[in-house]
């Protein structure tokens with residue numbers, strides 16, 4: 001018999017208590033010889049996510065993010081610890097859980113490559129046994145908000161990356177999941193597609209209260225969507241809190257790129273320093289926790305500013321600075 005805790009307290013919709021995942025790996029060391037090694041992909045990982053929260057889950061390559069998501073969907077069984085999603089043990093009741101979760105892997109598609117988009121949706125309608133009215137309603141909503149109308153009859157292989165991603169997000173939502181795992185949903189997308197995907201996710205979370213766990217290398221995704229971010233490295237939780245706190249912990253810097261009307265000596269402005277000059281373009285580093293708008297206003301008041309952009313530090317840089325800070329403290 002299984003115990004369904006979903007009717008219990010709502011504070012912990014996703015619950016991990018000292019979860020571990022160890023892989024046995026064989027490495028060839030000679031013609032007929034191999035060595036067995038253990039890789040601890042997830043190491044005593046504990047956290048909870050309340051229903052309706054949108055959380056960023058970040059870390060460098062090989063940190064254990066995908067392994068965590070695979071355990072949360074029930075694809076992988078933990079080697080130790082306790083894990084529950086909506087009160088369900090994912091690896092024991094994978095099919096029951098599948099009705100309540102949606103998954104989008106940015107680098108892979110769940111759609112049928114040779115079929116028009118709408119046929120993939122029809123197949124999912126049957127596979128998940130989604131009631132007709134609910135399927136219609138969810139499909140119509142996704143088609144409208146993700147602007148899929150003109151794409152429904154196009155075979156998936158002919159879609160651009162951004163179109164395919166929107167198609168995949170709709171596919172993950174047709175059965176009204178309560179929780180959505182997104183693995184790099186904006187990878188390789190242009191600025192407009194990224195903005196569209198982000199605004200859709202924000203609305204979904206606000207209107208439907210869908211719990212979202214978002215893995216990304218793009219800190220702007222996190223900045224625009226998540227109040228809370230968890231950083232994992234070597235399978236361990238390194239940080240759990242607001243993104244601004246992460247910047248403070250890592251003392252990271254953002255870069256403001258300004259295009260001036262003409263070539264000028266390095267800009268002189270408080271709380272930023274010029275790190276590169278190329279003709280009329282200058283790069284200024286400033287503390288990531290400071291306001292870019294204030295800095296831009298100060299520069300615009302003194303210099304002939306034509307154009308600008310802000311570059312976020314990449315996650316690897318933020319995390320390596322976090323380590324440096326820890327080593328020094």
Ligand SMILES: Nc1ncnc2c1ncn2[C@@H]1O[C@H](COP(=O)(O)OP(=O)(O)OP(=O)(O)O)[C@@H](O)[C@H]1O
Nearest residue numbers: 023025039041059060061062063064065066067068
């Ligand atoms: N099936 C497997 N067999 C053996 N080792 C694995 C397996 N899956 C993952 N690993 C190892 O576990 C560690 C964590 O991998 P994981 O894919 O979870 O990282 P990640 O944070 O998702 O990385 P990325 O950002 O590169 O996708 C890595 O050292 C990886 O090589």
